Amino acid sequence: MGRIHNFSAGPAVLPLPVLEQARDDMVDYKGSGLSVMEMSHRSKEYLEIITNAEALLRELMGIPANYKVLFLQGGATLQFAMVPMNLVDDPENQTADYVITGAWSKKALEEARKVLKNTHVAASSAAEKFTRIPRQDEWQLSGPRPAFVHITTNNTIYGTEYSYTPDTGDIPLVADASSNILSRPVDVNRFGLIYAGAQKNLGPSGVTVVIVREDLVGLRPNANLPVMLDYKPHVENGSMLNTPPTYAIYILGLVLQWVKAQGGVNAIETRNLRKAEKLYGAIDGSNGFYACPVKVDSRSRMNAPFILANDALTETFLAEAKKAGLSQLKGHRSVGGMRASMYNALPEESVDALVEFMAGFAQRNG
Amino acid sequence: MGRIHNFSAGPAVLPLPVLEQARDDMVDYKGSGLSVMEMSHRSKEYLEIITNAEALLRELMGIPANYKVLFLQGGATLQFAMVPMNLVDDPENQTADYVITGAWSKKALEEARKVLKNTHVAASSAAEKFTRIPRQDEWQLSGPRPAFVHITTNNTIYGTEYSYTPDTGDIPLVADASSNILSRPVDVNRFGLIYAGAQKNLGPSGVTVVIVREDLVGLRPNANLPVMLDYKPHVENGSMLNTPPTYAIYILGLVLQWVKAQGGVNAIETRNLRKAEKLYGAIDGSNGFYACPVKVDSRSRMNAPFILANDALTETFLAEAKKAGLSQLKGHRSVGGMRASMYNALPEESVDALVEFMAGFAQRNG
Numbered sequence: 001m002g003r004i005h006n007f008s009a010g011p012a013v014l015p016l017p018v019l020e021q022a023r024d025d026m027v028d029y030k031g032s033g034l035s036v037m038e039m040s041h042r043s044k045e046y047l048e049i050i051t052n053a054e055a056l057l058r059e060l061m062g063i064p065a066n067y068k069v070l071f072l073q074g075g076a077t078l079q080f081a082m083v084p085m086n087l088v089d090d091p092e093n094q095t096a097d098y099v100i101t102g103a104w105s106k107k108a109l110e111e112a113r114k115v116l117k118n119t120h121v122a123a124s125s126a127a128e129k130f131t132r133i134p135r136q137d138e139w140q141l142s143g144p145r146p147a148f149v150h151i152t153t154n155n156t157i158y159g160t161e162y163s164y165t166p167d168t169g170d171i172p173l174v175a176d177a178s179s180n181i182l183s184r185p186v187d188v189n190r191f192g193l194i195y196a197g198a199q200k201n202l203g204p205s206g207v208t209v210v211i212v213r214e215d216l217v218g219l220r221p222n223a224n225l226p227v228m229l230d231y232k233p234h235v236e237n238g239s240m241l242n243t244p245p246t247y248a249i250y251i252l253g254l255v256l257q258w259v260k261a262q263g264g265v266n267a268i269e270t271r272n273l274r275k276a277e278k279l280y281g282a283i284d285g286s287n288g289f290y291a292c293p294v295k296v297d298s299r300s301r302m303n304a305p306f307i308l309a310n311d312a313l314t315e316t317f318l319a320e321a322k323k324a325g326l327s328q329l330k331g332h333r334s335v336g337g338m339r340a341s342m343y344n345a346l347p348e349e350s351v352d353a354l355v356e357f358m359a360g361f362a363q364r365n366g
Numbered sequence: 367m368g369r370i371h372n373f374s375a376g377p378a379v380l381p382l383p384v385l386e387q388a389r390d391d392m393v394d395y396k397g398s399g400l401s402v403m404e405m406s407h408r409s410k411e412y413l414e415i416i417t418n419a420e421a422l423l424r425e426l427m428g429i430p431a432n433y434k435v436l437f438l439q440g441g442a443t444l445q446f447a448m449v450p451m452n453l454v455d456d457p458e459n460q461t462a463d464y465v466i467t468g469a470w471s472k473k474a475l476e477e478a479r480k481v482l483k484n485t486h487v488a489a490s491s492a493a494e495k496f497t498r499i500p501r502q503d504e505w506q507l508s509g510p511r512p513a514f515v516h517i518t519t520n521n522t523i524y525g526t527e528y529s530y531t532p533d534t535g536d537i538p539l540v541a542d543a544s545s546n547i548l549s550r551p552v553d554v555n556r557f558g559l560i561y562a563g564a565q566k567n568l569g570p571s572g573v574t575v576v577i578v579r580e581d582l583v584g585l586r587p588n589a590n591l592p593v594m595l596d597y598k599p600h601v602e603n604g605s606m607l608n609t610p611p612t613y614a615i616y617i618l619g620l621v622l623q624w625v626k627a628q629g630g631v632n633a634i635e636t637r638n639l640r641k642a643e644k645l646y647g648a649i650d651g652s653n654g655f656y657a658c659p660v661k662v663d664s665r666s667r668m669n670a671p672f673i674l675a676n677d678a679l680t681e682t683f684l685a686e687a688k689k690a691g692l693s694q695l696k697g698h699r700s701v702g703g704m705r706a707s708m709y710n711a712l713p714e715e716s717v718d719a720l721v722e723f724m725a726g727f728a729q730r731n732g
Contacts, residue, residue: 003393004400008405008406010406011403011404011405011612012404013400014404016393019393019401019403020393022392023392023393026386026392027385027386027389028369033368033370034693038372038374038377038378038379039374040375040376040377041377041571043694073572074439074440074444074594075439075594075608075609076608077593078439078440078594080593111592114590115590115592197609204403204613205403205609205610206439206572206611206612206614224481226444226481227446227447227476227477228440228443228444228447229447229592241443242441242443243377243441243571244571244572245439246377246565246570246571246572247570247613248572251403251613327399328406
């Protein structure tokens, strides 16, 4: 069959040209006589692949020279533990602050609590069922000098996203940007550390990008951290402390090439804005047939949750959508309803097709 | 160009039919309208892929029902830390025993020392430059009841391999089998835990297989282990605690299908034996032109290191071999000389080509 419209929250749709390139390279990469998967990670061919991927990420995100870029394993979930293990130099006394905006920031805090004696919730929208992002003037930090403040820049389940970058001054701002990295321009200088599982905007699952300011690396030289959980040896070995997830990094490089060919992050943002406006417009203009529970100023461009006024129609909606080639629209099991994920690689035509389907469905069932 | 002869120690050669299948599936997996990389890990299509991969591994290795199979991230290096974190229920008092047969077992011990107060070297061939595997009657355990005994079943750098499975009775035997898993039949019942990075015999880098006896899971319920480092939640979530490395697991499944199509592990072993006999035969029959430093009873079927009597010819050998399409024959940087890795997927013709080249080179330079 033809390509489906893939609204999966992750692993998610990839650009078709990336898949076509991967297909053409699979058995024989550029006349090298082998697949990228079969290359020694220390071979000249592979070093070129990983070096180019890092250079391109630096270029696209404008990553300053005093930041290190790592390609690790374990997803954001391993970063939930690695961040407090590495960024708090006195775990018995120092505090780390968390802003809670949904399931993922709660999990990040949970892991920090295993590692640190003191953690602090600086703000939370739990009382409002995570339907908005707290403003910075609502934050109550633990004191003048927490080790860092942790935020989740986009929340896949509740469909909220920071529309602003918090200003934390000298306190390192740490961001889980798994689900909106590279979807909009960001000033990396405002962050101490940014991490992201690749499987939404960067590539396949199995590789995690960490961007860390160099003064935050190696704060705990005698901490007896398992070597895989310590940023320093990863930095010293250029992400080759052990065998990296070579193929996932190769695909990530192809995705970055595609982003560049689209005109870079600014052009991607323009298209993401258009896609989001179309979908939220369809929801808001449906005279209440559809509704999005998220406050307008906190709505995510990446993940749009929506419900039907008549919840009894939800199963029918999903079944008919699937028949129309609109896939993975079921809301997260913890919230129900529908969710359309619209990452960078989701073609605008997929949103057009969804909006058209929604209008027809409303007409038939309104 | 055509396929090269790929003697890489890992990531390593994959079966050509696996790569061809991956190529054909890349843009549209079995008419599903999307790539495996784009599938939600919780979709029906993907669940079938991961379930089949586990079932096939169980079948091929004869894994008993009381063992769990996990697909994790982080390579063997993360297991170096996870094993002592999980299998020692009293890290202040209990001891874990290690048999040291090379660089990888040393690294495993190093990680254990960060986690445990007491570790013990039960045997080591360091004094003999790791040119053999100690016999079990040479072992000196720390006492009657170490938490486990750890071995490295095959040593990629020094080219040694256990020709026997140690009998540790009630003491759990833990094996890093990264570089010879699935290359010969093994009685899983003799082990408490087996782990293996996939990038030698199982598939691409980025996925690690852990086979663990179920009574060894969850020994430290209150240990505040980061969730990614605790086997129990991985077991409870069927390797889906977070997004697994979906594509690497899919390729691993294809490799397992190929192993089965070859006739299973017994047939693979027969071919591996033939390949190893051909290469070691060429070395031993060269009248001293080539030499393998490893004691005959400890020689690895997977990685054969060899040197030239005249070391000045090494660079020429490698350069001419490369021209002849024989790739990645350079010995590990820590030992020099040559190394031919002959994992399951290395075609017998590659060994034939190497043996022929070696004979010609000896003739020209003898």
